[in-house]
Amino acid sequence: LEFLVVSVLNGVVHGLLLFMVSAGLTLIFGMMGVLNFAHAWFYMLGAYVGFSLSRAVGFWAGLIAAPLIAGAGGVLVERYMLRRVHKYGHAHELLLTFGLAFIIEEVIKLFYGDFPVNYTMPPYMKFAAFTLYETNYPFYRLFMGVVAIVIFAVLYVVLTRTRVGIIVRAATHRPAMVEALGHNLPVVFMSVFAAGAGLAGLAGAVAGAFFPTGPNMAVDFGTLVFVVVVVGGLGSLEGALVASLLIGLFISFSVGFSWSLSDLLALVGLGAWAREVGGLLTLQLSTIAASMPFLLMLLVLLIRPAGLFGDRQ
Amino acid sequence: MTRSRQLALLALAGLLLLVPLVLTPNLINAVIKMLIAGLFALSFSLAMGQAGMLSFGHSAYYGLGAFATLHLMRAVEHSVVTWPTPLLPLAGGAAGFFCGLGFGWLATQRTGVYFAMVTLALAELLFTLAPTWNSVFGGESGISTMRMNSWSINFASDTGVYYLTLVWVAGSTWCLWAFTRTPMGRLALAVRENEHRVRFLGFNTHGAKTLIFAISAMFTGVAGALLAIANEATNYTVFSAQASANVVLQTFIGGAGTFFGPALGAATMTFFARVTSDLTRSWLLYQGLIFVIVMLFVPDGFGGLISTHARRLRATAVRHLTVPYLVCLVVAVLLAVGVVFVVESLHVVLSDAYAVLRRTNGGALVPYHLLGRQFDPLSPWTWAIPVVLILAGAALLPLARRLTTEGWNRALNERAA
Numbered sequence: 001l002e003f004l005v006v007s008v009l010n011g012v013v014h015g016l017l018l019f020m021v022s023a024g025l026t027l028i029f030g031m032m033g034v035l036n037f038a039h040a041w042f043y044m045l046g047a048y049v050g051f052s053l054s055r056a057v058g059f060w061a062g063l064i065a066a067p068l069i070a071g072a073g074g075v076l077v078e079r080y081m082l083r084r085v086h087k088y089g090h091a092h093e094l095l096l097t098f099g100l101a102f103i104i105e106e107v108i109k110l111f112y113g114d115f116p117v118n119y120t121m122p123p124y125m126k127f128a129a130f131t132l133y134e135t136n137y138p139f140y141r142l143f144m145g146v147v148a149i150v151i152f153a154v155l156y157v158v159l160t161r162t163r164v165g166i167i168v169r170a171a172t173h174r175p176a177m178v179e180a181l182g183h184n185l186p187v188v189f190m191s192v193f194a195a196g197a198g199l200a201g202l203a204g205a206v207a208g209a210f211f212p213t214g215p216n217m218a219v220d221f222g223t224l225v226f227v228v229v230v231v232g233g234l235g236s237l238e239g240a241l242v243a244s245l246l247i248g249l250f251i252s253f254s255v256g257f258s259w260s261l262s263d264l265l266a267l268v269g270l271g272a273w274a275r276e277v278g279g280l281l282t283l284q285l286s287t288i289a290a291s292m293p294f295l296l297m298l299l300v301l302l303i304r305p306a307g308l309f310g311d312r313q
Numbered sequence: 314m315t316r317s318r319q320l321a322l323l324a325l326a327g328l329l330l331l332v333p334l335v336l337t338p339n340l341i342n343a344v345i346k347m348l349i350a351g352l353f354a355l356s357f358s359l360a361m362g363q364a365g366m367l368s369f370g371h372s373a374y375y376g377l378g379a380f381a382t383l384h385l386m387r388a389v390e391h392s393v394v395t396w397p398t399p400l401l402p403l404a405g406g407a408a409g410f411f412c413g414l415g416f417g418w419l420a421t422q423r424t425g426v427y428f429a430m431v432t433l434a435l436a437e438l439l440f441t442l443a444p445t446w447n448s449v450f451g452g453e454s455g456i457s458t459m460r461m462n463s464w465s466i467n468f469a470s471d472t473g474v475y476y477l478t479l480v481w482v483a484g485s486t487w488c489l490w491a492f493t494r495t496p497m498g499r500l501a502l503a504v505r506e507n508e509h510r511v512r513f514l515g516f517n518t519h520g521a522k523t524l525i526f527a528i529s530a531m532f533t534g535v536a537g538a539l540l541a542i543a544n545e546a547t548n549y550t551v552f553s554a555q556a557s558a559n560v561v562l563q564t565f566i567g568g569a570g571t572f573f574g575p576a577l578g579a580a581t582m583t584f585f586a587r588v589t590s591d592l593t594r595s596w597l598l599y600q601g602l603i604f605v606i607v608m609l610f611v612p613d614g615f616g617g618l619i620s621t622h623a624r625r626l627r628a629t630a631v632r633h634l635t636v637p638y639l640v641c642l643v644v645a646v647l648l649a650v651g652v653v654f655v656v657e658s659l660h661v662v663l664s665d666a667y668a669v670l671r672r673t674n675g676g677a678l679v680p681y682h683l684l685g686r687q688f689d690p691l692s693p694w695t696w697a698i699p700v701v702l703i704l705a706g707a708a709l710l711p712l713a714r715r716l717t718t719e720g721w722n723r724a725l726n727e728r729a730a
Binding site: 035081084085088090091092094095096098099100101102103105106107110111113222223226227230290291294295297298301302305 | 367419422423425426427429430431433434435437438441442554558561562565595597598600601602604605608609612656659660663664665
C-alpha cells in the first residue's frame with residue numbers, strides 16, 4: 001500500500017506539472033493550429049527569468065515576471081514571425097518555431113553557461129507538508145499541484161463562461177464570421193499565443209525552483225508536451241489534464257514494476273521460451289518507462305486520432 | 314535537361330572525383346559527411362517534397378540502416394558470413410525498406426500533422442528503447458566494429474571510404490532522380506496535390522504512399538549504412554528527434570520544392586557546422602539564426618532562389634542585378650559581423666575563464682582577447698564597433714531592397730521587350 005499511495009501522489013503531481021507546461025500548447029495548437037515546437041523553450045525561459053529575479057528581487061517577483069516576459073516574447077514571435085509565414089502553411093510555422101527553439105536555448109546558454117543554475121524556492125517554503133510512512137512529503141510539491149489546478153480552473157472558466165472565451169472559441173471554428181462581426185482576429189490570435197507562452201513561462205518559474213534549472217530542461221519536455229496534446233485531443237483542456245495525469249501515473253507506476261513481456265507469456269506457458277529469446281521480451285517495464293508515453297501516443301493516433309476528448313478529425 | 318545543367322553536373326562530378334587527391338584526410342572526412350547528409354536529405358525529400366509527407370522521424374530509418382550494417386560488418390569480422398565491404402550498404406537499404414514498409418503502413422493511415430506525429434512517435438520509441446535493448450543496439454555505448462578490405466581495395470584509408478561513399482551516393486541520387494520520372498513518381502506528385510481525386514481515379518493511395526515512404530526509407534537506410542561504414546560505430550543517439558529535425562531543417566534551407574536543393578542545403582549546413590563548431594561555441598545559435606532568417610525571407614530555400622533566377626531571367630539580364638546584389642551583400646556582411654562581434658564578446662566576457670581573470674586582477678574589468686586583438690570592455694570604442702556596423706547595415710537595408718526590386722523589374726522588362 002505504501003508503494004501505491006506514494007506512486008499515486010508522485011504521479012498526480014508529475015502529471016499536474018506536465019499539464020502546466022502543456023496547457024499553453026493545447027491552447028495554441030487547438031485555437032490556431034500552430035504546432036509550436038518552441039513551447040518547452042518558453043518554459044525554460046520562464047525558469048531562467050524566475051531564477052534571475054529570485055536573486056535580484058525575490059521569488060514572488062520572479063513568479064509574476066516570468067509569465068509576463070515569456071508572454072511578451074510570444075507576442076513578438078507571433079506578430080513579427082509566425083504571421084509572416086502563415087501563408088506558406090503549417091509545416092513552415094512548425095519549422096520556424098523549431099529554429100526559434102535553437103535560438104532561445106543558445107541565447108540562454110550564452111548568458112548563464114552550460115551548467116544548471118542554482119534556482120531554489122524561498123527557505124520558508126521548504127518544509128514537509130505531512131509525513132507519510134516515515135517519509136516527509138515536501139510542501140512545494142503540493143504547491144505546484146495547486147498552481148496547476150488553479151491554472152486549469154481559470155482557463156476553463158475563461159474559455160467557457162466569459163465573452164472573451166466565446167470569441168476565442170468561435171475564432172477557431174469560423175474565423176471569417178468572427179471577423180465579419182467586427183472582432184480583430186489578428187489580435188485574438190496574438191493574445192492566444194501570448195497567453196500560451198506566458199503559461200509556459202509561469203510553469204517554468206514554478207517548477208524550475210523544485211526541479212533542476214539547466215540547459216537540458218526544455219529538451220526533456222520538448223516532445224512529451226506533444227504527447228499530452230495529441231493524447232488529450234486537439235485544443236481540449238480537459239483532455240490535456242486527463243492525458244497529463246495518465247502519463248504522470250503511468251510513469252510513476254511503471255518505474256516500480258519489474259514486469260516484462262516474458263512474465264505475460266509465462267501465463268500461457270511460454271515463459272521459458274521467452275526468456276531464452278531475450279531481447280525485447282525480457283526488458284523490464286521499469287527500464288522502458290520512458291517509452292510508454294510514445295507508445296500511448298502511437299496507439300491513440302492509430303485508433304482514435306482525435307484524442308481522448310477531441311471531437312473533430 | 315538543359316545544356317548548362319549537364320555542364321554543371323559534369324563539373325561537380327569531376328570536382329568530387331578529384332577531392333581525395335588534393336585535400337587533407339580531415340577535409341576528406343568532412344566531404345564524406347557532406348555526401349552522406351546530402352543523400353539523407355534527398356531521400357527525405359522524396360517523401361516530403363514529392364509526396365508531401367512531412368516525416369518527423371526519418372532518423373529511425375537512418376539509425377536502423379546504420380545498425381543493420383554494423384551487425385553485418387561484425388558478422389564479417391568474426392567470419393560468420395562473407396560479404397564484400399562495397400556491398401554493405403545493401404544491408405542498410407534492406408533494413409530501411411522493410412522497416413519503412415511496416416512503419417509507413419501505420420503512418421500513412423494519417424495525413425498532415427497527424428502523419429508527422431506518428432512518425433515522431435515511432436522514432437521516439439526507438440530512441441527510448443535502444444539504450445536499454447542491449448542485444449540489438451548495444452545499450453548506451455552502442456556497437457562498434459572494423460572495416461575489412463575486399464576486392465583488393467584498401468578500406469583502411471579515407472580515400473577508399475570516400476570513393477565507396479561517392480559511388481553509392483551518386484548511384485542512389487540517380488535512382489531517386491529516375492524514380493521521379495516513373496509513373497509511380499508522377500503518382501506521388503498527384504497524391505500530394507489532391508489525394509481524393511487520385512483515389513477517385515481508382516488508385517490505391519494508401520498502398521502507393523506506403524511504397525513511396527518505404528523507398529524513401531530505403532535510401533535513408535543506405536545513407537545510414539554509409540555513415541556506419543565511415544564511423545565504424547554508432548549508438549542510440551542516431552535515433553534522436555534532433556537528428557530527424559536536422560534533416561527537415563537542411564531540406565527546407567536548401568529548398569524543399571526542388572530536386573537538388575535539399576542535397577545542397579544538407580551539404581552546406583554540414584560543412585558550416587563542421588567549420589563553425591571548431592571556431593566558436595555559439596555555432597548552434599548562428600545555425601538557428603540562419604534557419605529562422607531563411608524561413609522568414611527565403612521560404613523556398615536557396616535551391617528555390619537559384620531555380621527562380623534560372624527560370625525567369627535571361628543570361629543577359631543578370632547585369633541589372635549585379636549592383637543591387639553587391640549592396641545586399643554589403644548589408645549582410647555588416648549585419649553579420651556586428652551580430653557575431655556582440656555574441657562572441659558576450660561569450661568571452663561571461664565565461665568562467667574571464668571571471669577567474671577578473672578575480673586575479675582584483676575584480677577589475679580587464680581587456681579581453683577576440684580575433685587576436687585586445688578589447689577593453691569598458692571603453693565606448695569597443696561597443697561602438699558593433700553598434701556602427703549594425704546601424705549602417707540597418708540604414709542600408711531599405712536601399713538594398715529598393716535597388717533589388719528595381720533591378721528585378723528592369724531584368725524582367727528586358728525579357729518582355
